[in-house]
Amino acid sequence: MRNFVKIAENVDVVPVQLALASSGLWNQFTLRTRTEGSPHRELDDIWLRMNDLEKCRQVASDPGIFVDHRESINYPAWSQLPYVRKLVMNLTAMVEGERIGRVLISRLPPGKRILPHKDIGEDLTRYYDNEPYFSRFHLCIQGLPGSIFRCGEEEVQMRTGEAWWFRNDIDHEVINNSADDRIHVVMDIRTSHFS
Numbered sequence: 188m189r190n191f192v193k194i195a196e197n198v199d200v201v202p203v204q205l206a207l208a209s210s211g212l213w214n215q216f217t218l219r220t221r222t223e224g225s226p227h228r229e230l231d232d233i234w235l236r237m238n239d240l241e242k243c244r245q246v247a248s249d250p251g252i253f254v255d256h257r258e259s260i261n262y263p264a265w266s267q268l269p270y271v272r273k274l275v276m277n278l279t280a281m282v283e284g285e286r287i288g289r290v291l292i293s294r295l296p297p298g299k300r301i302l303p304h305k306d307i308g309e310d311l312t313r314y315y316d317n318e319p320y321f322s323r324f325h326l327c328i329q330g331l332p333g334s335i336f337r338c339g340e341e342e343v344q345m346r347t348g349e350a351w352w353f354r355n356d357i358d359h360e361v362i363n364n365s366a367d368d369r370i371h372v373v374m375d376i377r378t379s380h381f382s
Contacts, residue, residue: 295368
């Protein structure tokens with residue numbers, strides 16, 4: 188496979204599952220999921236590290252304002268979900284990461300999808316990168332058979348406790364045909380080992 192690399196399996200994600208079951212943190216910030224035309228409209232998010240929302244709002248009202256989308260700030264969930272933070276730090280160390288960018292948790296219900304899109308390229312909005320900087324990693328908190336992640340011409344079914352790198356500079360999409368929610372921690376990590 189050229190577009191996916193499994194980098195870990197059997198990661199203990201039970202503490203994250205338990206924390207998320209009672210967190211009340213879903214959809215506190217909906218810029219990514221409720222913006223018209225977003226490929227992520229059918230999922231729920233928890234932002235742990237993300238762009239500064241206030242600066243993003245300023246960009247929407249003033250096209251002259253520049254937001255460095257490589258700069259992320261900690262959101263309250265970063266401190267409220269310490270086990271997720273520990274897993275992110277462990278994965279960053281595993282891939283010899285130099286910098287952590289965005290970190291969020293996404294939940295895609297059964298029968299829903301993330302529409303085809305890419306996260307890097309000259310034809311994208313100001314909220315994305317124009318050139319590769321971070322590498323994109325997913326840690327599967329809950330993944331059942333039937334949840335299909337397509338990137339280019341390749342498909343994988345990420346299972347609970349697996350961590351993956353994938354090429355987010357080409358078209359990718361997710362279709363959750365499984366019996367339950369697909370829940371992933373999505374991380375941007377600056378590393379020279381994946382590009």
